[in-house]
Amino acid sequence: MGKENRKYWLLSGFVIFIVYFFTASQPVPVETILVPRWLSSLESNYPVNLQANPPAAPDVESAGTEAFIPFELGGRFGYVNDEGRFVINRIKRGYASVSDEYWAEYKPIPAAIEIRDPQNRELLSIESGKGYPFFLDGRIFFINAEQNSLQAAGPDGKIAWTYDFASPLTDIDAAAGLVLTGSLDGTVELLNTEGQRIFFFEPGGSRLMAIYGCRISSDGSRLAIISGYDDQRFLLLERFGDSYKVIYHEFLNDGFNWAVHIAFIDHDSRVAFERQGGLGIYDINARESLYLELPGNISALESYGGDNLLFLINSLDERQKELVAVRLPGTIILKAPFKSENVFMRRQGSRLYVGGGGILSSFEISKR
Numbered sequence: 423m424g425k426e427n428r429k430y431w432l433l434s435g436f437v438i439f440i441v442y443f444f445t446a447s448q449p450v451p452v453e454t455i456l457v458p459r460w461l462s463s464l465e466s467n468y469p470v471n472l473q474a475n476p477p478a479a480p481d482v483e484s485a486g487t488e489a490f491i492p493f494e495l496g497g498r499f500g501y502v503n504d505e506g507r508f509v510i511n512r513i514k515r516g517y518a519s520v521s522d523e524y525w526a527e528y529k530p531i532p533a534a535i536e537i538r539d540p541q542n543r544e545l546l547s548i549e550s551g552k553g554y555p556f557f558l559d560g561r562i563f564f565i566n567a568e569q570n571s572l573q574a575a576g577p578d579g580k581i582a583w584t585y586d587f588a589s590p591l592t593d594i595d596a597a598a599g600l601v602l603t604g605s606l607d608g609t610v611e612l613l614n615t616e617g618q619r620i621f622f623f624e625p626g627g628s629r630l631m632a633i634y635g636c637r638i639s640s641d642g643s644r645l646a647i648i649s650g651y652d653d654q655r656f657l658l659l660e661r662f663g664d665s666y667k668v669i670y671h672e673f674l675n676d677g678f679n680w681a682v683h684i685a686f687i688d689h690d691s692r693v694a695f696e697r698q699g700g701l702g703i704y705d706i707n708a709r710e711s712l713y714l715e716l717p718g719n720i721s722a723l724e725s726y727g728g729d730n731l732l733f734l735i736n737s738l739d740e741r742q743k744e745l746v747a748v749r750l751p752g753t754i755i756l757k758a759p760f761k762s763e764n765v766f767m768r769r770q771g772s773r774l775y776v777g778g779g780g781i782l783s784s785f786e787i788s789k790r
Contacts, residue, residue: 456747456756456774459784460506464498469506489770490540492520495777496764499525501540502782504773510542521557528554537562537579546579558596565591572603574617583617592633593681598642604633610647612638612666621666625649625657627673634677635684635695644706646686646693651679656695656702656711672711674698683720683734687727688750694732696720701734703752712752718744722767724774729787733774735765745776 458472490501490509499518500510512518516529524545526537535555537546546562548555552573553564562575569590574582589607596602600620601613608631612621624631628650635648645659645666654677659666674697684695693704700716721743722735732748741763747756766777774785 455788457786457788459786461781461783462506464780467508491768491775493766494520495766519556523560524557526555548579585613585617593636595637597638597640600642602636602638604636606632608632627655628653635682637684637686639686639690646684648682648684652676683723685723685725687732705751714752721765724767724769726769735767
């Protein structure tokens with residue numbers, strides 16, 4: 423009886439998810455629509471096609487070059503291909519780090535760590551004592567248990583450099599060969615490819631100091647920072663010669679005392695960031711900041727923002743979520759509700775991937 427009830431609720435949740443997300447296929451606005459492509463349950467490996475043409479069978483010859491979408495949703499992680507079939511679909515039995523190029527699963531006190539690729543081939547085996555692995559900008563890093571020491575590993579797994587910090591790290595980003603870090607003591611540091619510090623910054627201006635979010639643009643020319651609490655601040659820095667200078671800052675009221683979502687979007691021409699009561703969008707070229715009021719808290723923010731569209735998932739409570747579409751520079755054009763405790767979102771060009779309720783889905787962003 424328990425097994426039958428479980429199947430019933432799984433099927434019900436699956437159908438509800440379809441109904442909710444079909445609302446997103448309405449005009450967004452007149453010339454742009456989200457076309458549902460497929461849905462895949464994390465408990466199976468067979469996608470439900472939502473288009474006229476079913477997904478093609480796996481192409482063995484192109485298996486080595488096919489792009490896979492990394493995901494983490496609920497107690498599972500892995501990779502799904504563009505037709506909705508899972509390449510890797512694992513139940514978490516510890517901690518997991520997943521990126522486009524690498525993944526690793528490890529225990530709280532890791533022994534040797536295996537780093538694998540999206541096709542589950544072992545690439546490296548790292549001896550214990552290096553710390554916890556994570557992957558940024560196609561590179562392999564390790565952070566220690568106290569979160570105040572960072573190591574970068576080369577393609578062979580050997581440690582290229584180690585950098586120690588005065589305070590635990592609260593956020594890390596990497597791009598253009600650079601590593602940007604924010605710390606609990608309110609400091610920002612930028613490291614070069616050799617792990618040498620080339621820039622140090624303390625934003626200040628708040629009663630309680632900490633860095634709650636930091637991002638670096640794809641070419642390394644700009645840094646975006648969310649710092650402090652009471653008042654929280656958004657700052658944008660731009661490279662001038664061998665240093666970076668603040669070109670814009672804005673107070674964000676009390677703010678959040680946890681890590682916030684922040685991303686360079688729209689070909690690095692804007693910065694989208696979570697702020698108290700909603701979403702902030704700063705237009706770098708126009709030097710203008712917009713505020714979009716949203717209830718609840720942001721659970722996911724995509725970092726592409728192309729075609730003048732930005733997508734996010736807003737959390738109204740523990741289970742009630744909304745897929746939100748924003749027409750840049752700053753108009754909300756869609757809110758599609760669904761129920762799930764955990765969410766996932768990823769965008770690649772004209773494809774949007776959304777997860778919730780044990781289901782992954784894919785949409786095509788198209789114009790008519």
